Amino acid sequence: MSDVLKLSLEDISFLMELEKSGVVLKAGSVFNMSPSTASRNLTRISGYFPTPIFKFEGGSWRATDYFKLIRPNLIEMIKNAQTLMAQSFDAKTSERTYVISCMMTEVEHVVGGILPKLMERSPRSRLDLSKHENELAAVVNGLADFAIVTAVGLPADVHVMRLYPVTRVILVRRNHPLTFERRQLTKKILIPYDRVSILTGRSASWTSPEQNIFPYERYMEHTRYSTSRFHTAWEAMSKTDLICVCGWRAAEIAMRSHDLVALPLPIDAEEDELWNVLIWSDVRHKDPAIIWMRSLFSEWAQEEAARIAELEEKGKGPPTYKKRRSSAGV
Template sequence: MRFNKLDLNLLVVLDAVLTTRSVSRAAERLYLSQPATSLSLSRLREYFEDELLVPVGKTQVPTALANELMKPVRDVLLQLQTITRARPGFDPATSTRRFTIESSDYVISVLLSEVVRRAATLAPLMQFDLRAMSPQMREHLDSGEIELLISPDFAIVPGHPSEPLFEDTFSCLLCLDQPVKGKRLGAEQYFESAHVGIEWAGGRRVTFDARLISTGRRTRRQDVIAPNFTLVPELLLGTARIATLPTRLAHQMARRFPLQLQPCPIEIPGFTEKLQWHKHQDRDPAIVWLRSLLRETAQSLPEVKSLKVARPAARSASPRRRA
């Protein structure tokens, strides 16, 4: 089909070439031969009277016009994708849709693990690709590479709809055998102790509490930096270190490991985890259904204030605790 003398099929090739910045990788993505993809690129260059992709050293770089075309072309394809996926009476029980969701492993632990459990019953053929939050999360949502993004309220991507899922605060975790003065962790012990911190993407992203404390008068001594939340318990066991984590996750870890949960002795504001989706997929029936499942699951989470520490059973304190 042609529009203004342009073969609209070429827009798919243009999107792939500009996204991958490579004819060969674009061909692989589109399941086309490299000569066919090169021919399509030649036709695009002829139509736009622009090279679109030019070699700079060993890489291919989009021209100024190509950079201007990248977002509107992607938006058009996303809208077409929504139209082609529209079906009367979407049925999750028979849907084979695959969803890509980007979030922290903290959100996967406290929310998405329960979501996929419920989906296994409600939508047994549905698939989920859960990806770790990255510095490119804005580009991933803008381009449609991911359908859903779950991030703190201070990190949402502008220009796309969002809704709150759940709130959380911060608490501290210590080894169960670690003594605490007065049975409650104080600010002095907190700042005098070594800490386990969390940073993603080689330090390009840090947690909200770390960023906030770094602007204060006193800073924490982070002896160990973990690449995600999940590894924190193993890095606390057998040490005097402290970890500051979202309360919901800290509560889970205190139940599963010989760790003690303590209120954070310094004031750190709470936060809200928000769900985002692409503005052009606002009416996609499958995404609407999944958003509803996420919302219902989040509403079933206990309130942060009601979370109480469950001491690990004696059997869980044997080899791991001695270690």
């Protein structure tokens, strides 16, 4: 007699991932399983059924006709379970830990908006900001619930919420020679200056905020300090003529703590409309707690847009010479 009633929601989700990828390792990674655990998981789950549900052929695992026959029932079980979870989720009593992966300095600003809301509405929950070498992989592999990244080169199988547009500026010390320039800044004017390069941990798709600003120099020819922890450069920048291309919100944080100022991006710099976004995996997409948490980010994004609009109205917004060119959105 089969033990199908022993199936858990995660077991069924694991089978769906295996059918999609055909690779036990990849299906297991979605649930943060080691290769050996994922293999044992498939053996255990298969034992619940009276007939084989997967067969290994052509280098991958393929669903049997029996699995294809019962798939609609399994999908219905997932939907029913998710409905029950949604009905039972209560933010006020939830003790969920939400893991966010992000390497950007300006995540401090995002956390400053999100954490107070979380503490007020879900006082027993917790926010965990983790640093992963690859935020995209952290989300896809189930190591993080969310990642905050620049929307360049994103995987096709993640969900995306726009948070705010990327506005790059030049950060320098107060009374830096560039602050006395009467001309509009150009890339040529910036070339002689040594700089701090912010590393994103991403591939060539978005290696740094200074991408496309210095296309003709040798690799890091004028970089004197490279780091993914931008705040470690601020004191040195306040004492030298180092410059740095960074996001406006990171510059805001830097200027509050050190004697630094922000200048517009060079007039001849390409500034397409890029966005910093919140991403999450398809596995997490219908999780009631994740749905609720996304609502906090959505609320904050609207508040942030209003804040920037107010700053710009007062002439205190991001310095710029021109409007950014619009590009394909996320």
